[in-house]
Amino acid sequence: MGVNDGIGAGAAPLPPDYAFRPYRGAEDHGAMAGVRLGCMARDRVDARSVVDGLPTAAELAASCAELVDPSRNQLLVEYGGSVIGYATIRWWQERDGTWLYLHRGHLLPGHRGRGVGSAMLDWAEARIRRLVRQHGTAPTAVFGANAAASEQDATALLLGAGYLRVFSLVELELADLRQLPGSGPLPAGVRIGAVARSDYREAWKTVVDSYADAAFTESWTYGRFLATAVPACWRAARDGERMAGVALCSLRRHDPTLGEVEELSVRAESRRLGLGRALLLDGLRCLREHGAQSARLYTGTANPYRSYDLYESVGFRRLNEYVRYRKAVSG
Numbered sequence: 001m002g003v004n005d006g007i008g009a010g011a012a013p014l015p016p017d018y019a020f021r022p023y024r025g026a027e028d029h030g031a032m033a034g035v036r037l038g039c040m041a042r043d044r045v046d047a048r049s050v051v052d053g054l055p056t057a058a059e060l061a062a063s064c065a066e067l068v069d070p071s072r073n074q075l076l077v078e079y080g081g082s083v084i085g086y087a088t089i090r091w092w093q094e095r096d097g098t099w100l101y102l103h104r105g106h107l108l109p110g111h112r113g114r115g116v117g118s119a120m121l122d123w124a125e126a127r128i129r130r131l132v133r134q135h136g137t138a139p140t141a142v143f144g145a146n147a148a149a150s151e152q153d154a155t156a157l158l159l160g161a162g163y164l165r166v167f168s169l170v171e172l173e174l175a176d177l178r179q180l181p182g183s184g185p186l187p188a189g190v191r192i193g194a195v196a197r198s199d200y201r202e203a204w205k206t207v208v209d210s211y212a213d214a215a216f217t218e219s220w221t222y223g224r225f226l227a228t229a230v231p232a233c234w235r236a237a238r239d240g241e242r243m244a245g246v247a248l249c250s251l252r253r254h255d256p257t258l259g260e261v262e263e264l265s266v267r268a269e270s271r272r273l274g275l276g277r278a279l280l281l282d283g284l285r286c287l288r289e290h291g292a293q294s295a296r297l298y299t300g301t302a303n304p305y306r307s308y309d310l311y312e313s314v315g316f317r318r319l320n321e322y323v324r325y326r327k328a329v330s331g
Helices: 026-043 057-065 116-135 152-160 197-210 222-227 275-289 307-313
Strands: 018-022 074-079 082-093 099-107 141-148 164-174 190-194 233-239 242-252 255-266 294-300 317-328
Touching (some): 026 057, 116 141, 164 307, 197 222, 197 233, 233 275, 242 275, 275 307, 294 307
Parallel strands (some): 255 294
Antiparallel strands (some): 018 074, 141 317, 233 242, 242 255
């Protein structure tokens, strides 16, 4: 049970024949992928979701590699020697100074309702409390957890443990990129084109500035922006020499028939001029030219800029909703 690594410390007792153990690296990725696949039907998981889909073993390996000390901040649950669930912890500072410690658990449906999920949640909270003490972030630290609206068991577990819903994301899909509406004329002096390498910092700043007043958003450094840059279908609108907005679109790495609109941002002084629609459609056409057959994006339900109206006007339709829950860190 990995007592020396703190695995299981602070958690409620597991039922007989269940055991916690630490993450062991590459040997676990296939089993973790199997857990996600086994949860698919019960939780109505959308395998193609750009928010929380069905990851492959290779994608889980990449995700685990990004964790801080994964053998301590990731927990596996075994029953009869087989992996039947796992939980992961990661954290970051949001723009308002809040430190969010996010935990996410997955448990095969046949093992739910036996106290295993509660024990996994107890482990995550106990581990996060230790991390908060180590990091000295207690004044602004909160527990965070995600659950799709279709994940009824996870939602009930979190609400029963005192978590509150704080915001949600809605995923939308444009199922067929072959038929796109027109975007209309651009304002005088505005042109749309590709984002050159020399424009990357300006594109990043355009996105960051658009989130200046947004709640619950993670700080996004230029270094992180560069680390994930896939610029083939990045489009920018320029008003003279000034970048007025961007559409950062890309093909999904393991499914190049699916495009994603990762960011659509227009500076405050350039809104209500049709730039958002023009940028979006230009990005979608670029995705289509690169082989995408459909496209997805997600947006916050509290978005004040009527993004839904824009997305639905070009043919996007709502899929699932993904909810963020929070609870104060105490003890």
